[in-house]
Amino acid sequence: MAARWTLSLLLSACLFWPACLALTPPAELPQPHNLPPSLGSNSSDGSLSLDLPMALRVFSVDYNHVQAPFEIVLWIMLASLAKLGFHWSGRVPAVVPESCLLIMVGLLVGGVIYGVRHSAPPTLSADAFFLFLLPPIVLDAGYFLPGKLFFENLGTILWYAVLGTLWNMLGIGLSLYGVCLLAPSSLGDISLLHCLLFGSLIAAVDPVAVLSVFQEMHVNDQLHILVFGESLLNDAVTVVLYKLFESFLRLPSVSGLDVLLGGCRVLVVGLGGLFIGLFFGLVAALTSRFTSRAQVIAPLFVFLYSYLSYLTSEMLHLSGIMAIVTCAVTMKQYVEANVSERSKTSIQYFLKMWSSVSETLIFVFLGVSTIQDVHMWSWPFVCSTLLLCLIWRATGVLLLTAVVNKLRRNTVTFRDQFIIAYGGLRGAICFSLVFLIDDFPKKRLFITTTIVVILFTVFVQGMTIKPLVELLDVKRKKRALPTVSEEIHSRLIDHLLAGIEDVVGYWGQHYWKDKFEQFNKKYLRRFLIREDHQAPSSILRVYQELERRDQRGDEEAPPLVDPRSHSRPLLPEEMDSIRRILSRNLQNFNNKQTPAYSRHTLHQDATMDRTRKPLHRHRSLGERYTFNTQGEDGEFSGSRRGRAGLSRSHTVCSMSPRPVLQDSSVPAATSQTRGLVDPKSSAVRKEQISPHHQAPDGRTPKKQLSFVLESEKQQ
Amino acid sequence: MGSRASTLLREEEIEEIKKETGFSHSQITRLYSRFTSLDKGENGTLSREDFQRIPELAINPLGDRIINAFFPEGEDQVNFRGFMRTLAHFRPIEDNEKSKNAAVSEPLNSRTNKLLFAFRLYDLDRDDKISRDELLQVLRMMVGVNISDEQLGSIADRTIQEADTNGDNSISFNEFIKASFVVRGNCMT
Numbered sequence: 084m085a086a087r088w089t090l091s092l093l094l095s096a097c098l099f100w101p102a103c104l105a106l107t108p109p110a111e112l113p114q115p116h117n118l119p120p121s122l123g124s125n126s127s128d129g130s131l132s133l134d135l136p137m138a139l140r141v142f143s144v145d146y147n148h149v150q151a152p153f154e155i156v157l158w159i160m161l162a163s164l165a166k167l168g169f170h171w172s173g174r175v176p177a178v179v180p181e182s183c184l185l186i187m188v189g190l191l192v193g194g195v196i197y198g199v200r201h202s203a204p205p206t207l208s209a210d211a212f213f214l215f216l217l218p219p220i221v222l223d224a225g226y227f228l229p230g231k232l233f234f235e236n237l238g239t240i241l242w243y244a245v246l247g248t249l250w251n252m253l254g255i256g257l258s259l260y261g262v263c264l265l266a267p268s269s270l271g272d273i274s275l276l277h278c279l280l281f282g283s284l285i286a287a288v289d290p291v292a293v294l295s296v297f298q299e300m301h302v303n304d305q306l307h308i309l310v311f312g313e314s315l316l317n318d319a320v321t322v323v324l325y326k327l328f329e330s331f332l333r334l335p336s337v338s339g340l341d342v343l344l345g346g347c348r349v350l351v352v353g354l355g356g357l358f359i360g361l362f363f364g365l366v367a368a369l370t371s372r373f374t375s376r377a378q379v380i381a382p383l384f385v386f387l388y389s390y391l392s393y394l395t396s397e398m399l400h401l402s403g404i405m406a407i408v409t410c411a412v413t414m415k416q417y418v419e420a421n422v423s424e425r426s427k428t429s430i431q432y433f434l435k436m437w438s439s440v441s442e443t444l445i446f447v448f449l450g451v452s453t454i455q456d457v458h459m460w461s462w463p464f465v466c467s468t469l470l471l472c473l474i475w476r477a478t479g480v481l482l483l484t485a486v487v488n489k490l491r492r493n494t495v496t497f498r499d500q501f502i503i504a505y506g507g508l509r510g511a512i513c514f515s516l517v518f519l520i521d522d523f524p525k526k527r528l529f530i531t532t533t534i535v536v537i538l539f540t541v542f543v544q545g546m547t548i549k550p551l552v553e554l555l556d557v558k559r560k561k562r563a564l565p566t567v568s569e570e571i572h573s574r575l576i577d578h579l580l581a582g583i584e585d586v587v588g589y590w591g592q593h594y595w596k597d598k599f600e601q602f603n604k605k606y607l608r609r610f611l612i613r614e615d616h617q618a619p620s621s622i623l624r625v626y627q628e629l630e631r632r633d634q635r636g637d638e639e640a641p642p643l644v645d646p647r648s649h650s651r652p653l654l655p656e657e658m659d660s661i662r663r664i665l666s667r668n669l670q671n672f673n674n675k676q677t678p679a680y681s682r683h684t685l686h687q688d689a690t691m692d693r694t695r696k697p698l699h700r701h702r703s704l705g706e707r708y709t710f711n712t713q714g715e716d717g718e719f720s721g722s723r724r725g726r727a728g729l730s731r732s733h734t735v736c737s738m739s740p741r742p743v744l745q746d747s748s749v750p751a752a753t754s755q756t757r758g759l760v761d762p763k764s765s766a767v768r769k770e771q772i773s774p775h776h777q778a779p780d781g782r783t784p785k786k787q788l789s790f791v792l793e794s795e796k797q798q
Numbered sequence: 799m800g801s802r803a804s805t806l807l808r809e810e811e812i813e814e815i816k817k818e819t820g821f822s823h824s825q826i827t828r829l830y831s832r833f834t835s836l837d838k839g840e841n842g843t844l845s846r847e848d849f850q851r852i853p854e855l856a857i858n859p860l861g862d863r864i865i866n867a868f869f870p871e872g873e874d875q876v877n878f879r880g881f882m883r884t885l886a887h888f889r890p891i892e893d894n895e896k897s898k899n900a901a902v903s904e905p906l907n908s909r910t911n912k913l914l915f916a917f918r919l920y921d922l923d924r925d926d927k928i929s930r931d932e933l934l935q936v937l938r939m940m941v942g943v944n945i946s947d948e949q950l951g952s953i954a955d956r957t958i959q960e961a962d963t964n965g966d967n968s969i970s971f972n973e974f975i976k977a978s979f980v981v982r983g984n985c986m987t
Contacts, residue, residue, distance in 0.1 A: 568957040568977050574940060575860065576916055582864040583888050585854040588832045 161192065162443035180545040182446050182510070186538065189450015197454045212515040213403075216441045218393045221404050222386075223438035224315055225411030226431075232308045239487050239495075240309060243503070244316035247479050248286050252324060254475035255468070256282025262467045269461055273525050276337070280328040281529055284517055285472060285536060287321035288314055289510025306499045310506060318512055319404040323352045325516055326400070332521065356402030360409025363392035367410070368417030368611040374426075375613065381426040382433060385418060417611040445511040452514075453534050459527035468532050469539055472507075480504040498555050505548055508540040509533075807878075815879065819886035829885065833878050843875035844868070859939045863919050887915045910975070917974050928969040930954055 146153070165188040169181060233240070256279035263270040263278065327345045331337050367388035374381040389410045396406040419427055480503050488494045495503075517533040520526055807830050815826055834840075836848045846865055855861040868876050868884045876884075891909065920928045920936050933954045941950065961969045961977035969977070 567953060568960045571937065571940075571953075571957055572916070572978050575919065575936065578858055578860045578940065579864060579916060579919060580888070582855055582858045582861060583885070585852050585858070586836075586849065586864070586868075587829065587885060588835070 158444060158447065159440055162188065162447045163440070165447075166439075166443060178546060178549075180541070182442075182508075182541050183545055185443055185446035186450040186541060189447035190453055191450070192447065193451035193454035196451070209515045209519045212445070212511070213397070214394075216445050217512075218390055218403070218407060219434070219437035219441045221315070221318070221393075221407050222389050222411055223434045224311070225408035226415060226434055228311075228315075228408070228412055229304075229308060230412065230415075232304060233312055236305065236308050236312065239491060240312035240316060242487050243309065243313040243480075243483055245320055247313065247483055248317045248320045248324070250479040250483075251286035251472075251475050252279070252282045252321075254282070254479070255285060255471050256280075258471050258475075259464070259468065262463060266463050270464055270525075276328060276332050277523070277525070280325065280332065280520065281517075281532075283321060283324040283328055284513050285468065285509065285533065286317075287509065287512045287516070288317060288476075288507045289512055303499075306495075306502060309495070309499070310503060313503075315404070315408055319353065319356070319402045319408075320349075321512065322404065322516070323349050323402055326352075329519075329521070352400070352402045353405055355399065356396045356405030357409050359396045359399075359401060360392050360406035360411075361413055363388045363395070363406070364410040364413025365611070367414040368421070371414070371418045371421040372611060372613050374422060378423050378426055381418075381422040382430040385414065385430050386433070388414070417607070420608075420612045449511060449514055449534075449537065453538070458531045458534075459525070460531060461528055464528060465532050465535050469536060472509075472536060472540075476507045477504045498552065501555065502548070502552060505544060505551065508544055509537045510541070513537060815882050818879075819882050820889055821882065821886065826882070829882065830878060833881055843877045844881065845875055860919060860936075863922075867915065867918060887912055913975055913978055914971065916978075917971055920969075926971055927966075928974065930958060930967065933957060933969070 162185065165185065166181070169175065169184045175184075256275075259282065260273075260275050260278040263273045327348060331341065331345065334341065367384055370384050370388070371381060374384065389407050392410040393403040393407040397403045418430075422430075480500050484495050484500050484503075513533050514537060517530050520529065807827065812823060812826050815821065816823065821829070833844065836851070837844055838848060838851070839845070846869070849855060849865040849868065855865065858864065868881065870876070870880060917928070918924070920932050922932060922935075934950060937950055937954055945953075958967060958969060961973045963973055963976075964970070
């Protein structure tokens with residue numbers, strides 16, 4: 084019912100707005116390099132006003148005055164309403180990726196405009212795309228990049244992005260040239276360079292659509308970061324290659340030296356963008372240090388500096404995408420330490436909002452621009468392009484994975500490879516790049532082909548990827564449903580492995596990462612972060628975060644399962660409920676996992692490295708005691724262990740973050756005075772282990788990390 | 799830190815550790831530098847506090863028990879050899895080792911020894927049986943407060959039911975091995 088309501092709202096918006104446009108006199112097709120997006124020309128000169136000569140106009144409508152912003156707002160409003168309706172429409176989001184819907188809306192609107200005005204609807208100008216629509220998306224991607232996971236997989240990501248794109252580009256370009264040679268009558272005037280140029284732009288994989296489908300598919304984080312990172316970097320690679328080939332096309336002839344110079348240029352462009360991003364990121368971090376007195380404008384600096392880095396590198400013909408991503412990644416940790424909570428939230432929300440709007444607009448425009456009368460069709464070219472895209476991507480992924488799996492600890496499984504290959508959807512970047520090509524006789528053919536490829540991949544591949552993956556999964560699942568004991572054991576082993584990794588300092592083993600962390604701590608953090616915000620230890624930060632989450636309240640409602648007797652075997656639905664309980668409650672083991680990135684939602688802990696519900700210890704486990712190493716016979720009668728006479732080595736040692744925090748500032752000699760010293764309530768003080776531990780009175784009811792302050796555990 | 803580490807660990811020690819645990823030379827030196835960085839008291843051994851200083855272990859539900867596993871019975875300090883011996887369990891099994899004949903004593907990182915390590919996390923009193931209580935404790939550690947005692951009890955019962963073949967209402971090591979057959983893990987092949 085709500086869906087119908089919004090749908091009708093949507094339709095009325097759809098009809099209202101083209102009506103507006105139809106009222107203005109038909110505009111000519113705007114030139115490709117117009118700024119800002121020209122949604123209609125301003126050439127009409129009549130304002131609709133009551134024509135009372137020489138008298139005061141009581142009521143007048145002056146559309147031209149507000150035309151440009153009005154239309155922009157209407158576009159955005161239309162797209163957002165479509166999105167709203169989409170999310171309210173029941174089962175549709177699960178089947179159809181959001182980008183499909185947006186393209187369909189665009190097609191609809193384009194059709195309406197075309198029908199009303201009998202001329203082509205406005206198209207997206209490439210400048211508008213690159214200067215206004217692309218930066219928010221890339222900035223959002225860079226800002227929410229899960230840093231640790233990204234750098235851990237950086238090699239693989241670079242491998243896929245750079246080599247994969249090169250492979251695709253060369254493969255598609257050369258094969259298309261072969262196709263053109265085979266059909267000289269219709270396609271004879273397409274040169275090799277043109278084919279390579281086309282190959283470079285059609286190889287650009289746009290994961291926006293795939294990522295929205297990923298939500299439904301329970302993709303593991305490793306795959307997520309691979310696809311995500313690959314798309315980020317390969318956008319940069321694509322744009323660079325495209326510009327390279329375009330400049331080749333402008334040269335009278337291409338020699339070997341030019342190719343070499345081209346290669347150097349790619350390197351310069353990439354690294355240049357990186358350095359510009361670094362520079363602006365550090366300046367932004369430094370600026371944010373001083374924003375304590377003007378907190379409201381702190382988020383503004385984030386956006387300004389990022390955008391500035393993008394524009395600067397575009398000005399110098401370097402890679403703007405690399406710059407803005409680097410800028411975001413660099414400044415993130417310092418800015419977030421410097422600004423207030425609210426500013427942090429504002430930054431995140433604004434980023435999400437803007438990137439959402441941008442992406443919506445792009446897809447709507449894509450749909451609208453499809454309805455044009457400039458299409459040139461050629462069966463062999465279009466069909467072969469579609470086929471070649473699929474083939475080359477698949478082979479590329481297979482080959483690259485075969486090589487990279489030998490060097491990685493976690494292999495990329497076949498299911499993952501399939502998702503990467505099949506999920507190579509093309510999107511808006513191809514579309515705008517194709518418009519930028521210098522005019523030549525077959526340009527329209529390229530445009531048409533690009534549109535067909537985009538529509539095909541987004542609709543067909545986007546909608547079928549989920550069922551196909553489920554088909555693959557089902558084949559795996561058929562082997563065995565994990566029993567309860569397996570789940571528990573595997574969870575135990577996961578915890579164990581995570582613990583051992585932490586002991587070994589697996590993350591710190593990487594020499595450069597270690598070095599960087601030291602450098603970071605010593606110089607960068609001191610310089611770039613406000614003094615009072617430099618957290619003394621990571622434990623304190625974790626503790627504070629857990630406290631904060633504690634106070635926000637635990638939202639888990641206890642599941643309702645009937646108590647049952649021990650002996651009778653459990654029915655399947657009881658098994659299911661047990662499994663559900665376990666999956667919801669078993670502590671998420673991997674402290675390196677971050678929640679899956681989503682362009683459309685904001686995970687609360689997206690920026691925290693440790694995302695964990697506070698684990699309240701059950702009272703049966705007793706209080707955690709500090710272990711007295713001075714040889715006292717620690718018989719912990721305070722906890723109901725169920726085993727009499729446990730020898731000391733088997734008793735559970737305790738940990739509490741506060742003593743350790745104290746430890747970092749106090750020499751390690753005093754192990755006895757290490758008790759639960761609450762800086763706020765000194766009443767809690769355990770000085771040494773005593774067999775009959777009594778809870779001190781006056782303990783504050785304040786929740787502490789992993790303590791359930793309930794009844795005393797006297798035995 | 800790097801240079802200090804390599805001078806304090808003698809070559810013959812490295813060789814012995816290599817033979818015993820199977821780690822490579824570079825792995826041993828790296829782990830030694832980690833050992834020394836954890837060893838704040840600089841006396842060549844680690845105490846429990848040194849482990850507790852690792853922040854992630856504080857959050858790990860099994861952190862206490864993992865730390866425990868490093869210390870041999872009745873001791874409070876672990877030296878580098880003991881440290882390596884425990885860690886040796888987690889070395890991935892290499893292909894060339896799989897073909898070793900049974901006559902050679904089982905390497906520390908064999909599948910059986912790995913499972914024994916995991917088994918010991920449950921079995922605190924080392925009686926080679928995981929009783930219902932011990933299972934409950936571990937479950938409780940991993941699960942938190944949202945599950946009532948009865949629910950947890952039934953889960954524990956179910957677990958024992960699935961694994962127990964000789965009907966003694968506890969899981970012996972052999973039953974554990976059988977139950978863990980399909981459990982996957984990065985270091986468990």
